[in-house]
Amino acid sequence: MKIGIPRALLYYQYYRVWKTFFTTLGAEVVLSDKTTKDILDNGVVATVNDACLPLKVFHGAVINLIGKVDYIFIPRLKSVAKGEYICPKFCGLPDMVRYSVKNLPPIIDTEVNIRKKPRQLYKAFLSAGLYITKDKNLIKLAYHKALFENALFIEKLEKGNALLDVLANKKSTNKKGELTVAVLGHKYNVYDQYVNMNLFENLTKNNVSVITAENISDKICNDYAAKLPKKVFWSFARKLIGAANHLAKENIVDGVIYIMSFGCGIDSFVADICERTLRKNKTPFFLMMIDEHSGQGGFNTRLEAFLDMIKWRRKDDLDISPYGERVYIGKDAI
């Protein structure tokens, strides 16, 4: 039996978990192709008008799997951590796809909601597993293997490996560049090379080493997020806000790039909180807003300007405050 997994949205978070689970049950996992202009264009045509870019990519990825698989796995994700939510778009995703895309194979739309009871997670895996086999012992085994795989995945990321390398079972080289920049944002924006307009390649070419929120441990992010006056109840936002606070406090990067989808309600808060946090610490911040009309040329120019600004600040104008509090040139104060 072939299970299709769209290479979009939470593929970047849970692919290793889903793949381990389904292959342990004896199914073959088929991934959609990497995002291309055609995939995005198909998604744009199929999706409702006010959808964000990642949803459009997701619809395109689903269309890419039609005719290649027996089922498409589109879980209905309501909550992935106790007491927290994720973006409501994930909750309606299977329905949105059913409504918008024609000639679909059956969808495995198991519901994941562990907001009140983390034990519900096994029920979610059980309901997905029953599409493949009636053997509940095998499903339980696959569930435990999947959780173990998830722990390994997180451990590798927290050791500094790049997420795309871990997904591809490759070792990261971790070469130290002239500058270090953190790239923050939802994983499907940060790691989809088409969506991020080859940001990582571009940074490497410019001798910049990159860290992402995934390279900072959950514990550190959670501890910083817990210091905020109000609980952050969106799971992925907690990680990003915690990471921004950590970067600001520890001063370990030369700048931060935040990738945000146009029209994303959650990011309109989260990117703003991250920006304010980092600006307080005078960390250069570049908000990269993306949608299906974003162009490579304009983006490259803005990125180069951002990197030049950081380099000039380090080299000649180390003490020039961009915030107007006080101005120094070299050692001589004005």
Ligand code: SF4
């Ligand atoms: S969090 Fe934002 S970018 Fe992600 S699915 Fe929701 S609206 Fe789209």
